[in-house]
Amino acid sequence: MEHQQLAARISCFSCRHSKRRCDKTLPTCQLCIRRGVDCRYPKRRAQKYVVLPDGDETTEDKIPARHDLLVNRAADSDRSSDWEQQSPLETPNATTSAIQSFGTATAIQFIAPTLFREARLEIPRINITIPSHVAALTGEFEQIRDISATFFSQVVIWTPVIFRKNFFNIALNPLSPRRTEGILLSLCMKLYCTPTTQDERDGRTALYKATKQFYCEVEAAGILSICILQSAILIAVYEIGHAIYPAAYLTVGACARYGIALGLDKLLVDLTGENNTGKPWMEVEEMRRVWWGILILDRFLNLGNPLRGLTTKDPEYDDYLPVDDWTFLNATAKPQDNLRISAAFNLKMGVFTRLAQATYLVNQALKFLSSLPPPGDPNDTVDIAKDTAQLRRTIWALISVTKSEFDAHDLATCCQTAVSYCAILLLQDAHWRRVRISSTEDAYKHMFAESERVLENLARMAFCLRKDKEEGLCLDEEFPVFLMQIVFQGALTTIEMGQGNSNKEIKERIAIYKWLLQHLQSRWRVAGIYLSILQSKEAIMASVV
Structure with a gap:
């Protein structure tokens, strides 16, 4: 009984x-x-x-x-690709x-x-309630479809880290009620594609605040999902592009922690990483690309201060690169398509793969600069020109691989070339500081051959863009945030060459760089910040003549 x-x-x-x-x-x-x-x-x-x-x-x-x-x-909450139906938006979740x-x-x-x-334990899936104001910002399926179409059509390097098929299934499948991750990623896509207005000069728009708040709520719920991490990456890119600091630096650090919690860092040394056995290969590749996206942003933020510590571990020479963009976006990638960083530069690779390779070389430059002894150290025997010669040749070899694919105008959207240029100019600036140049003649005397070619190519690109503008051509295409950084560094290096007493050629180059940054600030607020820094640099250089 x-x-x-x-x-x-x-x-x-x-x-x-x-x-x-x-x-x-x-x-x-x-x-x-x-x-x-x-x-x-x-x-x-x-x-x-x-x-x-x-x-x-x-x-x-x-x-x-x-x-x-x-x-x-039971569902693995660290994957956003389990497409089981969830409760409707208005139902308790x-x-x-x-x-x-x-x-x-x-x-x-x-x-x-x-x-x-x-113990073969499993995590039950939960879906938090979507606030009404967030639902209004993303709209219904038609509005989400328009948002994603705008995002994927733009020339942005972050498109290849999102597997479109997965996104369409999670956010645009009319047979499946809306999921939290899909709404969040759609909102972040809208944030990325929406320029700021004159009334919102600091970049902290109402859309940004709503997106940031909703992301924090989803993250606090404890849901681990690659879709949520992709959302955080887009938020970080927006913050970098609009100079929202230190939020951008903190967001990238949070992305790194989130990625490590998902085990994405293991995908650089192992094709499948940990606990990914049995998962569709395209999902595994998507995770690897997301981790590379975090590595890229982490190093990009240190271009202005190489001494600042990195959040992520340095990529190694034998780590795996992302597959070709075309095979990824068309869902035809296979495990044997993955190449290592050590692969020959002349092999056919996608744009994002090249950017990852360039990031590895940028990392080498940052590592070298951060290891330099302090100025005035009596035991300092470092010769930057000699010690970085091989690194500079390797960086230029990578630039040469893609040079034939990009003319002077297209350089503006070639991210791997832009970050490679940044590495060369960083090494050049460090060399000038150590030899203590005091005139334009000294600057030319101690200039690397790679640096001279970089400055020539940058000036040619800027002049071509201004010429197109003067001829009535539209320059409102999507320029990546990398362009603002290299234009800024090129301008700083050029001002340094002038030593407060610039010749005609140097003045023309500085003027064209300023024009380009002024034009770009309508899309990315950070261009205006860079412009202010250049003006301050010029004033300082002029005062010491």
Whole structure:
């Protein structure tokens, strides 16, 4: 009799819908305990709905059994590509016990990952409520489709880190209710593509604040998803482009931590990384590209201060690169398509792959500069010109590979060339400081051959863009944030060459760089900040003549 009181007559909803054997133990079956999900039993054999109390015993809120299954169903929350249907936007997303089970499972997974895998524990999926103002900003499927079409059509380097098929499934599938991750990524795409107005000069627009707040809410919920990390990357790029500091630096650091929590850092040394066995190959490649995106941003932020510590580990010579962009975007990539950084530069590679390769070389330059002894050190025997000769030749070799594919105008959108130029000019500036140039003649005497070619190419690009503008051509295409950085560094180097007493050629180059930054500040606020710094640099150089 006692045994009969402890056993249910019918299997619980979770076991029935997952087609697993239920031991019918009351109040919770052992399988649900092991899985950490909410266990509920039907009150009658034909019952197909979970009945939840609503505070009034005479009122019942009936939720379809399908929803109960999806709330409690075990799913790897570190992937946003499990396309099971979720609850509609207006439906309560999870019961209190389900939320508690989710929090317990995620804590165990983080604290004791080995035990989590050995016990074959699973994390129930939850979906937080989407605020009404966020839903209004993204709109319905038609508006989200327009947002994504604008984003993917722009010449932005961050397009190749998002697998379009996955995004369309999670955000644009009309047969599936909207998911939190899809709404967040759509909102971040809209943020990226929306320029600021004259009334919002600091870049902290209402859209930015809403996006940042919603991201923080989703992150605080504890959901680990590659889609959420992609959203954070877009927020970081927006903050960099509009000079929202130190927020940009902190956001990139948070991206690095989030990526490590997902195990993305392991994908550079192992094709599949950890716990990715059995996942579709395109999803694994997407994760690898996202991690490279974080590495790129982390080093980009240090171009202005090489002594600042990096958040991520340095990429190694034998680490894996992303596959060719075309094979990734068309979902035809295979494991054997992945190349290592050490692969010959003359092999066919995609634009994002080249950018990753260039980032590795930029990292070498930053590592060298951060290891220099302080000025005045009596034991200093470093000869930058000699010690960096091979590195500069390697960087220029990478530039030469893509040089034939980009004319002077297209250089403005060639990100891998831009960051490679930045590395060369950083080394040049450090060399000038150590030899203490005091005149334009000294600057030319101690200039690297690679630096001279960089400055020539930059000036040619700027003159071509101004000529196009004067001829009535539209220059409102999407320029990446890398362009502002290299134009700024080129201008700084040119001002340094003048030593406060510039000749005609130097003055013309400085003027064209200023014009370009002034034109670009209508899209990226950071261009205006760079322009102000250049003006201050000129004033300082003129005062010491």
